Amino acid sequence: MDAKTYKILLVEDNNVDARVITEALSKAGEGCFSVTRAERLSEALERLRAETFDLVLLDFMLPDSEGLSTFSTVRQQAASVPIVALTGMSDESIAIEAVRLGAQDFLVKGQVQPKELKRAVQYAIERHKVQSTQLKLAQGGKTGKTIGFIGARGGVGTTTAVLNIAAALAQKHKEVIAAELTPFYSAFYDHFFYKKSRTTLSSLGTLMKLNREKITQWELERCLIQLPSGLSLLLGPQRLEEFQELDPEKTDALMQALCALGRYVILDLPSQVSAANQAAVKHCDFVVLAVDRAPSCVMAGNLMVDLLVSWEVIPMRIGVMVVNRQSMPISMDIAEVLATVGCQLVGVVPSATDACSEAHRRGALMVSNDPQDPASGAFIGIADRLMTEQIVGR
Ligand SMILES: Nc1ncnc2c1ncn2[C@@H]1O[C@H](COP(=O)(O)OP(=O)(O)O)[C@@H](O)[C@H]1O
Ligand SMILES: [Mg+2]
16 A cells, blocks of 8 residues: 555544544554545535545534435535444434445444554555456446657657547547646647637636646546537637636646546646646556757657656556658658657657648648548558557556
């Protein structure tokens, strides 16, 4: 077990019981659990909407709800959070029924020692994680993957690739989010919306204004922009007041929320040495480095790979995408590029100046606007590869 602090929502109206449990949890280990208490069901539901918890400790007898309906209401509101029932000695049978309906466990109040409580809570959290993954796999491999794209430098074609690869995945009936983690003006907004509307849309900036603990799945979902193609976008900032360096802790919270949605997440990361990028790549199953074939860009790519490795990204989980955006006065061949950057090839994108500008002009994407273009074929091929062979789910 690592040193993570588990966030527990304790739903208990009785002050004495609440104190006993809170004390038992604090005795269980310094900094192991952070406990938030709610006294009523309505307050618990409000908390669950506003924050992400690792576990709910739930007394079924509350001033505003009793018995199994307390459990089913919480279950409905927070389907992805494990619940451990707290019971008195007399209502054990209700607790057993709740376990049958999906509660992870039950604890009889007054009978639990701190050590047992700690173990029960940690086991419930871990067991729930395993069960959720198995369930997603059983539902047709819907466990998403998180793939970060980062350019060796700006202008190589990273954003174009991110959007087209995300759209190619969405065409394969995958649930996909393309997220732009930039502190600066949104290239996604520019691509899809700028010409259509001058009003700004919810964005990363909206989320970054919140406190770290408020950056939850729920808030994130409210900021996603759904395109008709099925692709969801998290746009970068559009207003001056949102232009600011991304806070690494908030980026971490955002990544947790993104990954928890269980969809494919394709990240457009700025070519920067930033703590926010470091926080983001920690959550990636795979990182794609985008380079063109100019020797200076390939050298920058080599350094970017070293940087990623120093951020503890495993080399096997880094691949390079070569974009032939335009002809270069001096360009390396692919073998040289691979030898220099020192990682596996994910794909080569041919030059597609006209198809690119045409798609941009229409606020569309090449893979749907011009699927026959060789660059579209390359994006679809990369999407296939990322989905299948190369990426081993965690
Ligand atoms: N394969 C390509 N062929 C030709 N032009 C491209 C290609 N990919 C991207 N571009 C163009 O290059 C410019 C920069 O692309 P962009 O994706 O914004 O790069 P980055 O995100 O790396 O800064 C854009 O004008 C885009 O239309
Ligand atoms: Mg870009």
